[in-house]
Amino acid sequence: MGAVMRFLRAAGRLWLVPVVLVAWEVATRMAEDIFFPPPTTIAARMHELWFSGPAQQLWLTEGALDNIPTSLGRIFAGWLLAGVIGTALGIMLGRSERFSQFVDPLIQFGRAIPPPALLPFFLALFAVGAQMQIATIVFGIIWPILLNAGDGARHVDRLHLETAAAFGLSRGQRLTRVILPSAMPKIFAGLRLSLSLALILMVISELVGSTNGIGFQLLDAQRSYDYPGVWGSIVLLGVLGYLLNAAFLAAERRILSWHRTANQTT
Amino acid sequence: ACGGSDTPTETTAANAGGLEKTEITIGALPIPDSAALYIANKRGFFKEEGLTVTIEPVQGGAQAQQSLLGGSLDATQTNYVSTFLAVSAGNKLKIISDLYQATPNSFNLMVPKDSGIKTPADLKGKKIAVNSKKNIGTLAVTSVLKANGLAETDVEFLEFPFPEMAGKLQQGVVDAAWMTEPHLTAVQKNIGATKLADTMTGPTADFPIAGVVVTEEFTTKNPKTVAAFQRALAKAQEIAASDRKAVEEILPTYTKIDAATAAVITMGTFPTSLDETRLQRVADLMLEQGYLKSAISAKTILPGASG
Amino acid sequence: MLEISNLTHTYGSGPGAHHALGGIDLRVTQGELVCIVGPSGCGKSTLLRSIAGLLKPTGGTITLGGTPVDRTPDDLAVVFQDYSRSLFPWMSVADNVALPLRRKGMDRGRRRAAAEEALEQVGLAGASGKYPWQLSGGMQQRVSIARALAYRPSLMLMDEPFGSVDAQTREDLEDLTLRVRNHHNMTILLITHDIDESVYVGDRVVVLAKAPATVVGDLRVDLPGPRDQITTRENPAFVHLRAEVGRLVRGMRSHPAAAS
Amino acid sequence: MLEISNLTHTYGSGPGAHHALGGIDLRVTQGELVCIVGPSGCGKSTLLRSIAGLLKPTGGTITLGGTPVDRTPDDLAVVFQDYSRSLFPWMSVADNVALPLRRKGMDRGRRRAAAEEALEQVGLAGASGKYPWQLSGGMQQRVSIARALAYRPSLMLMDEPFGSVDAQTREDLEDLTLRVRNHHNMTILLITHDIDESVYVGDRVVVLAKAPATVVGDLRVDLPGPRDQITTRENPAFVHLRAEVGRLVRGMRSHPAAAS
Amino acid sequence: MTGRPPLSSRLLCGAAGVAGLFCVMELAGRSGLIDPIVFPLASTVVSRAAALAADGEFLADVASTLGAWAAGLLIAVLVAVPTGFLLGTLPRVEAALRPVLEFLRPIPSVALIPLALLLFSDRFDMKVAVIVYAAWWPVLINTMYGLKDVDPLAKETLRSFGFGRMAVLWRVSLPSTAPFIATGVRLAAAIALILAISAELLAGGASGIGTFIIEAGGSPDALEYIIAATLWAGVIGVVSNGLFTLAERRLFHWHLARTEGAR
């Protein structure tokens, strides 16, 4: 009963989706533009590309099994790495004025460099393939985590830090018990931004020297003038992004429960 | 499809020839292929026809075609393989001028110094760098492979921009690279790479490479403008075809190729007329290699024929 | 144990500067409970924060057990005036209390037990699983007292620790503080605005004058121990001392009051 | 003017629920100053927040001037217990005080003047250009009192408003509150832990019992007006009432105390 | 608050950091760790970049890119902050829009450039549209998360004085969220610059750093040109970030004072 209700409520929250879909379908059918195929055409193409496989493969095609898991693997590897490195570096930056003085210009510099322009650099450092792609993803998405973590760590409530100091908490305890939790909401904002960016960077990293992945398929469809295919890839990215984000929010709700209730307005 | 025709066409008083549109923005790649466009502009051939032409650098054919349809470009340089692919996908495009045609050694397959690969037949199972998959590069390399008893599936094509290919060869990321000028000359000089094969021989000898494309709508709405443009560009093609010095002079003005390099690179030829049978070769080879699902007549991409 | 000499502090600089401490001298011996009273805004918290090493005073010296205080001394606990902001909202009440105990090398079980015990002592036996923001103001204040008491520091600094609780609870907490002090021979500095309280719990009452703060009175409280809320407060010596402190705070410096 | 009947409130639900208010009945007439006392954590702040419309009680009704309170009533000012968090750190002290006056449609100059006047009344004449975080705890508390007083609301809710200031300032603020109340005929509800204070400033003292809170005593304070810190507190009626409230808070319900 | 290092020491330390990286890169190139054919020497790149600074054409390119960048960033902020407030304060609207927004967010702006080309006949509009699309997310997300962090007691204070929802938003939520929004804007500024260049790269155009890179692509020294131009993009990023940081320090001194505690 509770589960049914929950399901219905979840479905209720999605009401805007069918509305948008129908509007999109109508608009594209009226426009009759080959660049803007209607959603049904896109869906058919997506089905053909990825979901028309045999039952024992969960109806996934070879194309799907070839491209989607590889891409997802790259995204996760890149995102996790970026999360760990970004949080660590960000907290160092936030807590150490010295350190931030030295590396801040480098960080601001790196941040402003278009990741595609850095592909040659990563290509030089890493073997082509997963390593280089993950490096590109990490480089491209680390900034929101880094900046937000730095910000969060810099702006911990003064009295919290003084309490920690007064009770002689060790550096490690201060970090894990005080600084990290209070920067956590901001770090999560960064992580959430980065998750979507990871999808984008995955596409970019697959544009050069790659032989598989969703980004590669997108590029392939683009140069074959397969517009439904292009849109199909875009929709796939959107759906993946939505699912990843939903999973992320669920995790966040658990981890930041104190934050939500502590700050809820009555 | 959107917007292209909405741009208000300005008809100035100076418009003697009754041109429908006197100001044209054309996209061009910063490579030798588009030299005639710049020559025509510099020597005032367009002006003589009452046209004001703005040439804007673009990076690749596909995006430029989108700009064409979106209306930010009126015409653009394109390669023929892209054009046929686009047309087969339902885009209504017309080639109004031919720009560039391959000559021997203008598009070569290069291997690093001391490579174990001595003949194209050794490429089986190897990795080859091309600037874009499903395009002239793969088409030309595949025809070389076929001539040597290999198929397209016997090798792996990887995409890299031309400037990065030297590095990839050096690092061993790829075993061979399909390159064109000025990178061909540079790669030989810098890393001592050697030529494995000329890809513009046999079925691809004198292969048509690039032309000027507009939308079909543009040709039907602006026939006089198109004709004026063609006349002006033909003059420039004539010069480019007959006077290498003219090309060498113009190259450094719109690319970052210096005069010294311009003097030594191998250049293709600049055809002076638009020839249906030559273009048909491209479509036929594409059909043969499976780039096209069904035959396309080159006539359909020439002005006049409604496709 | 604690020696403060000619301590000065100025907040900010230039025309907006505020001269908060104007040369404070104070010696506190081991095991003493010194109450500090003084008008609002005179610099009591500033003094406390300097002793805790949380603020670098602009002048003077503080030594603790012979070593100058330049960073937060070891084995110190503070009950902050702004107790609600000094609790960590992401931890349960018990975790807040248990957190500093890690420094003492206690294992999980003993930390937990010590926290529960301290919470029970301040009358919050049932609240250990709650979060600070689920508690009333007075309860939060008691959590922060429990945290300091459970830590059993050798020096405890308390900034108006009993301001938000009712009279009954306040008395209980005063007695608790005295008990814990006697039991563990702590040194305590306690800031309060309640003159009765300062005399009741203090071994000495130090009176600060308004900005910049200086010591204008330092009274030894010689009341027969163990103190008791009813008998002690009835003691004539208590009544006298209370009046004395009251006069000092009001700036009347021991003159007999004209009215009443 | 204010009528509360059978007000109940429960925080949370399920096994962790906390039953804070257990059926409160209270009537306050226009111009009255009602003091609320009760043990820490009993539900005083919860009651106040319900009246202010900041919290939706789970049961019962509150009407103000005949209309039920379902959102924040007009012409109300609150002095929060957690004063430091209720001041805006990005505004100067004067701006903090002047901000609510915008609601009164005052122009800039008059807002400014009113803020300066209120700050002076609470003894913070020089602090108007400072930021809240540059003030001591007691000064911050006075800023939040000044903000409420300057607003001249018809109903004022004060949650332990004088807890962080010294005795002298406290008396001044008590008298100030009484003066302002008489002058502008405000209705005031004041939560305090100081029993003397409750009797001194209150027209009535309402005593709440521990969780869930219920009214266990409602005493009318019949002291000859105008009150005076010295004479009023010496009045035998005052002493008697104080003892009475004290007994109620301690849960002894008017029985003569056994000890002492 | 006390003892903030003077600006000169910040600059000095920063310069030291940059010099350090330069040396590492140069050494990596000279020692053959990174083959100069694959990635040019740091000194080569820097001298190219220095030469570009005197190149009027390149400066015009930079100006053109910056124009689109500024317009795009401004619009993104103007759209994202109110939207963030709307979504942050109206949970129902947020719940309804979330699927659509979360669907749109991971769509690579780079993949959208071809579509933007179809929709806009003006290059500048196209660039700005793409920039806005990519740059508004960080501002939006940071605004929404910042709103969750507003002290409820501060909001209640204002409400108790009878202020309405809008007033509370304007006077409490906005100021206390502002520092976090500012971080979002700084994130967005870098993304906007990236998108401006990418859009120029993919779409071509009369001028812009991206266009410069296209032109350089045909050169045998293409890599050096491209990386030198990229270097300038980085420098623009550092400068703009410095300006933003300065502005933030001025605007949010209260935030720093309250939170820059014992380290």
Ligand SMILES: Nc1ncnc2c1ncn2[C@@H]1O[C@H](COP(=O)(O)OP(=O)(O)OP(=O)(O)O)[C@@H](O)[C@H]1O
């Ligand atoms: N947000 C909340 N969630 C859960 N429980 C709460 C919450 N706020 C208050 N309580 C509980 O409600 C009870 C009453 O709290 P309230 O703040 O009204 O007490 P109070 O009488 O004001 O106490 P004090 O004098 O200490 O301020 C307390 O036991 C507290 O634990």
Ligand SMILES: Nc1ncnc2c1ncn2[C@@H]1O[C@H](COP(=O)(O)OP(=O)(O)OP(=O)(O)O)[C@@H](O)[C@H]1O
């Ligand atoms: N961060 C600061 N910046 C500037 N001035 C400050 C700062 N902190 C405190 N002050 C000033 O220093 C003086 C002393 O403050 P302090 O907090 O020590 O007072 P206090 O004696 O604790 O008062 P209270 O009893 O009200 O808490 C006050 O006048 C206050 O305005």
Ligand SMILES: [Mg+2]
């Ligand atoms: Mg203080």
Ligand SMILES: [Mg+2]
């Ligand atoms: Mg309370």
